Amino acid sequence: xxxxxxxxxxxxxxxxxxxxxxxxxxxxxxxxGLFTAFYGPIQVLLGLQAQDLAPxxxxxxxxxVVGLGAAFSVVANPLFGAxxxxxxxxxxxxxxxxxxxxLGGAASLGLLAVAPNVAVMAIGWCAAQFxxxxxxxxxxxxxxxxxPHRQRGMVGGWLGVGQxxxxxxxxxxxxxVGGLAAGYLVCAAFxxxxxxxxxxxxxxxxxxxxxxxxxxxxxxxxSPRRFPDFGWAWLTRFLLNLGNAIxxxxxxxxxxxxxxxxxxxxxxxxxxxxxxVTLLSTVVAGGVWSDRTGRRRVFVCWxxxxxxxxxxxxxxxxxxxxxxxxxxxxxxGFGVYLSVDFALMTEVLPAAGDRxxxxxVINIANxxxxxxxxxxxxxxxxxxxxxxxxxxxxxxxxxxxxxxVYRIRSVT
Numbered sequence: 274x275x276x277x278x279x280x281x282x283x284x285x286x287x288x289x290x291x292x293x294x295x296x297x298x299x300x301x302x303x304x305x306g307l308f309t310a311f312y313g314p315i316q317v318l319l320g321l322q323a324q325d326l327a328p329x330x331x332x333x334x335x336x337x338v339v340g341l342g343a344a345f346s347v348v349a350n351p352l353f354g355a356x357x358x359x360x361x362x363x364x365x366x367x368x369x370x371x372x373x374x375x376l377g378g379a380a381s382l383g384l385l386a387v388a389p390n391v392a393v394m395a396i397g398w399c400a401a402q403f404x405x406x407x408x409x410x411x412x413x414x415x416x417x418x419x420x421p422h423r424q425r426g427m428v429g430g431w432l433g434v435g436q437x438x439x440x441x442x443x444x445x446x447x448x449x450v451g452g453l454a455a456g457y458l459v460c461a462a463f464x465x466x467x468x469x470x471x472x473x474x475x476x477x478x479x480x481x482x483x484x485x486x487x488x489x490x491x492x493x494x495x496s497p498r499r500f501p502d503f504g505w506a507w508l509t510r511f512l513l514n515l516g517n518a519i520x521x522x523x524x525x526x527x528x529x530x531x532x533x534x535x536x537x538x539x540x541x542x543x544x545x546x547x548x549x550v551t552l553l554s555t556v557v558a559g560g561v562w563s564d565r566t567g568r569r570r571v572f573v574c575w576x577x578x579x580x581x582x583x584x585x586x587x588x589x590x591x592x593x594x595x596x597x598x599x600x601x602x603x604x605x606g607f608g609v610y611l612s613v614d615f616a617l618m619t620e621v622l623p624a625a626g627d628r629x630x631x632x633x634v635i636n637i638a639n640x641x642x643x644x645x646x647x648x649x650x651x652x653x654x655x656x657x658x659x660x661x662x663x664x665x666x667x668x669x670x671x672x673x674x675x676x677x678v679y680r681i682r683s684v685t
Contacts, residue, residue, distance in 0.1 A: 287625060288421050296419070297428055299471040301435040303371070303412055306467025308439025309446070310378050310405055313460040314385065315339070316440065316541055317447035319398065320525040325453070326391050332526065332654070336647030338395045339522065342402040343643030349406035350640060351493055354633030357411045358480075358626065365477025367411040367418065367629070374408025375468040379461035381405075386457035408468075410636070414629035417619045418478045423564055425616040430560030433611030434553060441549045444542045495623060495634055502621045503631070505680040510614060511638035512674030513577050517607070518646035520584050520667040523654060531591050531660045540593075544600040551604030552611075560612030569620070569684050572613040577675030579606030581668040588664035620684050 320335055327334035353370055360366035381401035388394040413432070420428050446463065447456040497504025524544070528537040563572050583603035586595050622631045653663045 288417075288419055290421070291424055292420050292428065296474060296476055297431050299474055300412070300415065300428070301431040303468045303471035304432050304435025305439050305442065306375070306464040307378075307405060307408055307412065308436045309443040309467070310382060310401070310439075310460050310464040311443065312440040313443030313447040313456060314382070314398065314401070316444040316545060317525070317538060318385070318453060318456050318460075319394075321538070322385070322388070322394055322453050323391070326388075326394060332523070332651055334391050336522075336651050338391065338398050340644050340647045341395050342398040343640050345399045346402040346406040346640040347637050347644065349403045350410045350636040351630055351633030352410075353407035354410040354414055354629030354631070354636075355492070355627070356629075357414060358629040361480045361482045363479065365475070366480050367415045368472055368475065368477045370411035371408050371468065372472055374404050374406070374411065375464055377404030378408060379465050382457045382461035382464075386454040386461075406636075406640070410629055410633045413615075413636070414632050415477070416615075417622065417625075417628045417632070419476065422620065425619055426560035426562075426564035426569075426612055427557065428560075429615035429619075430557035430612035432615060433556040433560070433608065436611065437549045437552045437556065437608070440545055444545045448538050448542045492627070493630065493634065495631065500621075500623045502681045502683045503623055503635075505677060506618055506621045507635055507638050509573070509674045509678045509681075510618070510635065511641060512670055512677065513580070513610065513614075514639050515642035515645060516584065516667045516669075516671030516674065517580065518642040519650055519670065520587070520603075520664060522643075522646045522650050523660075523663075526654075527587075527591075527660055528596065532593055532596060534593060540596075544596055547597060547600040548604040548607075551601045552608035553604075555605055555608030556612050559609035560616065563613045563616060567685060569613050569617040570678050570681060572609050573617060573678045574675045576606045576608075576610035576613070577671050577678075579603075580610065581671040581675070582606075584664045584668035584671065588661045588668065591660055591664075617678075617681070617684055621681065 319338060323335040323338065324331045353374070357366050357370045360369065362369055378401055381397055381404055384400065385394060385397035388397050416425065416428055416432070442463065443460055446459045450456050450459050495503055525537050525541055528534040528540045534540040559572060559576075563569055580603055583599040583606065586599040586602065618632070618635050622628055624631070649666070650663055653666065654660060
């Protein structure tokens with residue numbers, strides 16, 4: 274057979290053969306590397322670097338860097354999803370972009386490690402977001418390419434495991450190795466090492482050049498009037514992620530300035546660890562339960578409500594014990610949400626031939642909140658009521674997203 278080992282030469286059909294446990298495990302490992310590279314900087318390193326480079330304007334500097342990076346991710350995810358949809362290389366259409374994204378992400382983290390000022394820091398993070406979102410677009414599009422519907426909740430759960438452990442590993446590496454440069458370089462090395470085993474499986478779809486669809490700017494617009502379920506799915510994901518982004522964008526400063534924690538860096542790591550433990554208790558189980566019942570919406574709705582409760586705890590009990598409780602509650606809700614919402618999204622994609630692009634458009638609902646969250650959060654924290662108002666808004670936005678999931682009609 275020419276091309277990738279285990280290749281499927283009918284990428285526009287729905288898969289029916291169950292994926293083996295080994296493929297799922299290595300996909301999850303690659304996801305772990307990806308999200309370690311994302312969250313080590315987001316949770317700890319960028320905040321510390323902004324504090325070092327702009328101590329008098331740390332909130333503004335962090336907000337600008339995170340917002341610009343997220344803007345690049347908004348473009349990169351659907352762009353590389355669409356490019357991978359149309360890639361006709363013998364190595365496959367997803368794996369090459371997974372590899373190139375990982376290498377580009379590692380190089381960008383290396384640039385961040387030596388950034389002498391906020392401008393270079395912003396360039397490095399924008400490059401990292403661009404590269405890592407290229408990897409994410411290709412990695413996640415492999416699921417609807419390879420996984421039948423009845424397994425997608427379970428596979429989504431294992432992707433959630435990789436994402437969650439990535440938050441813990443990223444935060445842990447950033448806090449443990451000592452020094453900003455070492456933190457970035459260790460996250461970069463871990464990204465590459467975790468991705469290689471998945472690439473070596475060489476399991477990918479190969480597109481016949483004559484079947485390659487045209488790419489145009491118009492193709493990125495998916496009409497909510499023509500595809501209403503896709504539109505509602507996008508909106509619900511946007512609102513739930515906006516609520517979550519508002520809650521975490523200034524977590525380090527919340528512990529430092531509102532809670533008065535003596536060691537906010539370690540505090541972020543402990544909260545992340547508690548969140549991860551409770552999340553891992555529900556992420557795979559929630560996906561499997563959803564697969565068995567054939568229902569998605571009720572799981573997403575109640576997961577969003579539980580996440581809103583966590584934000585309310587922070588709004589009305591801004592203490593260290595309250596933070597510990599909120600972290601555990603958030604993990605329970607977000608675990609179910611991660612696995613089941615991902616499965617739901619793969620079931621409202623308009624066209625099999627555009628899975629990568631359409632998932633990329635869906636993922637804008639993950640990235641755009643990162644752009645908006647600092648814009649929303651900064652004036653609230655500094656002028657409009659502080660952290661209690663911020664977390665109350667987070668809860669309200671999350672509940673709105675939870676309720677609107679029932680506007681999706683084609684998924685039960």
